[in-house]
Amino acid sequence: MSRFRRQKHEVPGLNLAALPDLIFTVLFFFMIVTHMRVVTPLVHVETPQGTELEKARKQGVIYLFIGQPMDAKGQVEGTSDSRRIQLNDRFVELEQLAQEIAVEKAQMSEDAREHLTVSIRADRNTEMGLINDVKQQLRKAGALNINYSASSKR
Numbered sequence: 001m002s003r004f005r006r007q008k009h010e011v012p013g014l015n016l017a018a019l020p021d022l023i024f025t026v027l028f029f030f031m032i033v034t035h036m037r038v039v040t041p042l043v044h045v046e047t048p049q050g051t052e053l054e055k056a057r058k059q060g061v062i063y064l065f066i067g068q069p070m071d072a073k074g075q076v077e078g079t080s081d082s083r084r085i086q087l088n089d090r091f092v093e094l095e096q097l098a099q100e101i102a103v104e105k106a107q108m109s110e111d112a113r114e115h116l117t118v119s120i121r122a123d124r125n126t127e128m129g130l131i132n133d134v135k136q137q138l139r140k141a142g143a144l145n146i147n148y149s150a151s152s153k154r
Contacts, residue, residue: 042086043067043123060112062104062143063088066130067123083126085134094133101141121149 043065065086068076085092092100105113118138122131138146 039063039065039088041065041067041070041121042089042091043069043084060108060115060117061147062101062116062118064118064120064134065122066120066126066134083123083130094130094137097134097137098140101138101143105141105143115145116143117145117147118143119147119149 063086066083067086069084069091071077085094085097087097087100088104101118105116108116120131120134135146138144
């Protein structure tokens with residue numbers, strides 16, 4: 001009767017040939033862009049704001065954190081007056097700081113030892129008396145190049 005017959009139209013399958021390329025491209029992008037943390041902070045630090053900031057060198061840096069201690073869940077423990085000193089990945093007492101810096105310095109290469117920088121990241125509520133005591137211990141250890149970490153003004 002009719003000249004035109006209705007034909008069944010099927011939806012073509014989705015071409016997934018480019019999917020692995022896309023996945024590996026995104027993975028590669030995130031591997032390049034992601035900044036890996038060198039030291040895991042064990043103390044809570046809220047850095048003060050600064051106006052004249054510049055990036056520090058990566059080689060020959062010893063990280064020193066001063067702030068309130070945190071538990072395994074990341075919650076601040078202790079009173080608001082208690083401050084701990086963290087050298088790289090461990091806690092140290094103020095009196096032992098010069099010896100621990102000397103040990104860290106001895107483990108570095110000669111080039112890193114020449115450009116040794118101690119990066120102090122102290123909480124904004126840390127008293128300057130403690131910062132001065134830390135600086136005196138660093139002076140005893142011969143670590144005279146000190147970098148203070150801060151966040152930029154927003």
